[in-house]
Each structure stands twice: as structure tokens, then as C-alpha cells.
Amino acid sequence: MARTTDGYARTGLSPFLLVTDILIWCSAVIVMGIVSYFISTYYVGRHLIYIEVISVLTVAFFLASFLLGGSPGYSLLLNIIFSYLWLVAVVFTAESWSHPGAGALRHTVEAFSFIAFFLLVFNILHDWNLGFGGARTRSAV
Template identity: 45%
Template structure:
């Protein structure tokens, strides 16, 4: 089976929706953490990445329909933000998994909310990573479908090519 834009578009839209939704949830949970108490550098980093992602991921929703115009820009955003989300995940894993997460920043917030934030940070990373590969595959399929292949005709010399002028002999007329 051949990968085509008809297969890529729905996959891209689902991936982009899950990617953007994960970033919005991280932004909400991290904003809640900021409002509850002392803020650490990791929480501020997660909030900045989530907020920037919500804005910068919007062109990715249009990219499946305008691949020649947006794919390179969206691919660059995916590459950059995949590393940023991976770093945010590492920070949250260090904060909430090394020892009791109840006393980590912000203290007093339940571990369930902190683990949920960590989980959605990981999902944002994964969907950004998959989105990057789907963007490349979609651009490849688009270019393959919209490139005109030259037609090469082969002749073995036994007959005239089909587009050659026809040889007609006029019937002899008696005078």
C-alpha cells in the first residue's frame, strides 16, 4: 500500500489535535501550580514551553491542506519543540519521581496532579515527535503525487513510432 496525502491528512489532524490538547492541559495544570505557591525554575520553564506551544502549534492544523507553503515551517517548529518538550519531561521526572513529590514545588499540591502534568508533558513530546515524521511523510507524498513524470518511449526499430507521419501510397490512377 502506498502512503498518500489522503491517508496522511487525517493522521496529521489527529496527531496535531492531541499535540495541541496536551499542551493546553499542561498550560492549565502548570498555571494552577504557579497560583498555589512557590514557583521553581522547572515550573516556569514548563509554563513557557506550554504557552509558546499553544501559539506555535496552530499553523500545524493548516499544514495538511497547504503542504507546499507550511510544511517546512511546521517541521522546524516540531524539531525545536520536540527537544523543548523532552527537556520539560526530564525536569518533571526529576522533580516528581526521585523522592516524595508532595513536598516538591509547589508543596502541598497532590501527587496525582503533578503526575498528570508529567504525563501530559510526555504526551506533548510524543505527539510532537510523531507529528514531525508525519509532516515529512506527508510532504514526500504530496511531492510524489504532484510531480509529472516524463514519458519515455522505447522503439526496437521494427516499426515506426506511433506519432510518426503515416506512409500512405496513393492508388495509381489511369489516365
């Protein structure tokens, strides 16, 4: 695969975006599994369904993102949309499960929801810099 002078591949994701996308996908899978367990075992509330839907959508769209490769505009839009969705999921989990008696699984969902949101914010900053910050003109001399 040909490389540019900056070290980024001309096609596909940069190494940073690839690693963070994998971590986001893994966090979403963990959240999806635990929340699915909660849905099958306990009372189902609206916040729980929202978190489940966001984690399932993240797993599906980021899997498609791995297969499609990363154009800066496409991945930036995907990261912006999912960062807002995960921000709401973090707020819902913090509101519902931040008390000490919530249990380890609920705190795990809260932690991995925050990890997904935090990495999405870093993806936005990195993708913005990659797409627009690196577009400065350079002299051939």
C-alpha cells in the same frame, strides 16, 4: 477540496497530523492549566516557569498552525523545535516529580508532557515522510 492520488489534501494538514496536533494542543492546555495552578499556589521554581512558558507557546503556535494550514516545511520546523523544548520539559518533570509522594497533579503534568513530546516525534516522522518520502517520481503508465 481536491485530493491527490495518495489521499492527502493538497492544502491543509493530513488527517494524522491534524489529530496529533489537536492532541498536542490539548496536552499543552492541560499542562498549562495545572502548572498555572502550581505557580499561583506554591513556590515558583525555574523548572516550573520553563514548563509554563513551553506550554503557553505550544498553545499559541499550534493554534496559529491550525489557522494557517500546514505546509510540510513549516510544520516540520515547528514540530522539530517544539519536540526539543518538550523533551527538556519531560526531563525536568521526571527529575522533579517522579517520586511516589509527588501527588496526582504533578504526575499528570509529567504524563501529559510526555504525551506532547511523543506525539511531536510522530509528527516529525510523518511530516518528513510526507514531505520527502512521498516525493519519488511516478510513471504515468
